[in-house]
Amino acid sequence: MDIFLQQILNGLVLGSIYALIALGYTMVYGIMGLINFAHGEVVMFGAMVTITVVTTLMNAGVGLPGPMLVLIGLLVAIPACMLLGYTIERVAYRPLRNAPKLAPLITAIGLSIVLQQVAILIWGRNYIPFPAILDHETIEIFGATITKLQLGIVALCLLLMVGLLVVVEKTKLGRAMRATSQNPAVASLMGVNVNTIISATFVMGSALGAIAGVMVATNYDQAHYYMGFMIGLKAFTAAVLGGIGNLGGAVAGGILLGIIESLGAGYIGDLTGGFLGSHYQDIFAFAVLIVVLIFRPSGLLGEKMADRA
Amino acid sequence: MTMDTNKKLAVFIASAIVLAVLPFVVGNTLGNSWVRTIDFALLYVMLALGLNIVVGFAGLLDLGFIAFYAVGAYTFALLGSPHFDIHLPFYISIPLGAGLAAMFGLLLGTPVLKLKGDYLAIVTLGFGEIIRIFMNNLNAPVNITNGPQGINLIDPIQIGGLSLGKAVEVFGFTLNPVHLYYYVFLFLTVMVVIMVYRLQHSRIGRAWVAMREDSIAAAAMGLNIRNIKLLAFALGALSGGVAGGLFSTFQGFISPESFGLLESIMILAMVVLGGMGHIPGVILGAVVLTIAPEILRDVIGPLQMKAFGKMLVDPENARMLLFGAAMVIMMLVRPEGMWPSKRRAAEFKDAKKG
Numbered sequence: 001m002d003i004f005l006q007q008i009l010n011g012l013v014l015g016s017i018y019a020l021i022a023l024g025y026t027m028v029y030g031i032m033g034l035i036n037f038a039h040g041e042v043v044m045f046g047a048m049v050t051i052t053v054v055t056t057l058m059n060a061g062v063g064l065p066g067p068m069l070v071l072i073g074l075l076v077a078i079p080a081c082m083l084l085g086y087t088i089e090r091v092a093y094r095p096l097r098n099a100p101k102l103a104p105l106i107t108a109i110g111l112s113i114v115l116q117q118v119a120i121l122i123w124g125r126n127y128i129p130f131p132a133i134l135d136h137e138t139i140e141i142f143g144a145t146i147t148k149l150q151l152g153i154v155a156l157c158l159l160l161m162v163g164l165l166v167v168v169e170k171t172k173l174g175r176a177m178r179a180t181s182q183n184p185a186v187a188s189l190m191g192v193n194v195n196t197i198i199s200a201t202f203v204m205g206s207a208l209g210a211i212a213g214v215m216v217a218t219n220y221d222q223a224h225y226y227m228g229f230m231i232g233l234k235a236f237t238a239a240v241l242g243g244i245g246n247l248g249g250a251v252a253g254g255i256l257l258g259i260i261e262s263l264g265a266g267y268i269g270d271l272t273g274g275f276l277g278s279h280y281q282d283i284f285a286f287a288v289l290i291v292v293l294i295f296r297p298s299g300l301l302g303e304k305m306a307d308r309a
Numbered sequence: 310m311t312m313d314t315n316k317k318l319a320v321f322i323a324s325a326i327v328l329a330v331l332p333f334v335v336g337n338t339l340g341n342s343w344v345r346t347i348d349f350a351l352l353y354v355m356l357a358l359g360l361n362i363v364v365g366f367a368g369l370l371d372l373g374f375i376a377f378y379a380v381g382a383y384t385f386a387l388l389g390s391p392h393f394d395i396h397l398p399f400y401i402s403i404p405l406g407a408g409l410a411a412m413f414g415l416l417l418g419t420p421v422l423k424l425k426g427d428y429l430a431i432v433t434l435g436f437g438e439i440i441r442i443f444m445n446n447l448n449a450p451v452n453i454t455n456g457p458q459g460i461n462l463i464d465p466i467q468i469g470g471l472s473l474g475k476a477v478e479v480f481g482f483t484l485n486p487v488h489l490y491y492y493v494f495l496f497l498t499v500m501v502v503i504m505v506y507r508l509q510h511s512r513i514g515r516a517w518v519a520m521r522e523d524s525i526a527a528a529a530m531g532l533n534i535r536n537i538k539l540l541a542f543a544l545g546a547l548s549g550g551v552a553g554g555l556f557s558t559f560q561g562f563i564s565p566e567s568f569g570l571l572e573s574i575m576i577l578a579m580v581v582l583g584g585m586g587h588i589p590g591v592i593l594g595a596v597v598l599t600i601a602p603e604i605l606r607d608v609i610g611p612l613q614m615k616a617f618g619k620m621l622v623d624p625e626n627a628r629m630l631l632f633g634a635a636m637v638i639m640m641l642v643r644p645e646g647m648w649p650s651k652r653r654a655a656e657f658k659d660a661k662k663g
Contacts, residue, residue, distance in 0.1 A: 120626050
């Protein structure tokens, strides 16, 4: 039983990070109908910049407590990633807004390659450890353990998601975003500056991505120039699982995916009599996705779209 | 009319001669590693043409195409290596691999019939990853794929008594394995080209276009959407499987690393950058994207030495950096691809005006 609970907790931590990144994918998709393949790289840059800032401060002998250092790192990383997100949209997507869908997909992939190579130029090819400044003190819940840090990650994720929902549902900017996603042409007739809204979407998604990147780095104690790829893939899978373009769906899909993955990794050995081991963890994400989409072709919470000519 | 036919014949004969002597000219001037690159270009032409059936003709975005390449490659490797000590001749294992790949195409195609656009893309991507993860892990408890170490010492192709894995002398010419494989690859590439050309102008090809443009109208016209979709997946996978088998025997070694998502994406990039749905464009795209990184590899290092007197940027790094940037710039300058079909180019003009 405690293994079960333990896996649920692990899954929750992983899943809320997925959800945070998935929001970045789903927001862009909801507004522009395109997969922002370079989003994983934004996540990676968020982690890398934070680590660099924290390490620099520590080397300079700044005697602040660990969480403060991370916060300062984030305050640098978030604007940096926002700028990166803005640039990605301006360079790779805006000129192709009226081109067929595959064209921006290719520019996104090209940009992903460029960003990874830039990361190699700056930070090298090796794993970069996250400085050991956060304590990994554990709490016990019904026989399962979770670190305070992980608890903080889950709490912060929930806070950010609620914040985003409030922005999208309650503010003027959010209304403009929803209008743009429904019909950009009509929205612009109503006085919405579509370009600004699209930029704002990228900037917001990138800020969330930067935070998520730091969470990944603290959770695994390291960062790597290639880390954005797999985590981005999983998060995108989560967004599709929930119904892409739907904010609630991204959150649900992310958390569900995290839990399924860690449950699967924990139990697959027993279920198959040791035939398949926990290194099949990555299969679950995709297997679940395929099964869900067979029965619900537009995701768990996605609206069923009528076929139209 | 006769002029036209004569002209076509002349072009045909000229290109046949060029293709026939190409490996020798390149081998003698640039070295045999470049002949190897050309061999790979041919493999990628086959792959890109296969994917073009699915993406270009039928309009189904497939991000897991490399899985079929992997199926073809592993089939050949398992049936022709010391791993199981089975040594089937290539004329059995390559068709077998192609057939198996086509079956996997159906296996993928059946559950995703209802999915559209990006949902389809992500499921195919997931399928590709699942295949790769299995190849990576099926070494325990029963060792089938030998896991991440991959399979070594794969048999070279044997035609009669001639092994393509060793150099042979013909009339004083030395034919290296890279030369010999070139002709095998060229033959099969030409076969694939003929197949896709015939398909494009057949009833099936027109059905794919109809489905791509408007699947509801196509269904209303009496087309069986399910069957033509599955056919697109299966035929695309078939040529992927052939290329996979050839890759396996040519390389002599395969491991799951060669079949990652990035490879799928590269092949898609070849199709899109070349000109989706247009066979000469796709061939051009495959050739350019295979050869360009190799040219960059040869040029960047020496250029830096000359300009700055030392290596400023690691050449491998600079190569990928330029490659990525080139992909972005090419797409921005020509979103319709380098060599689009007339029809598509016209569609683009219309879209720009409207």
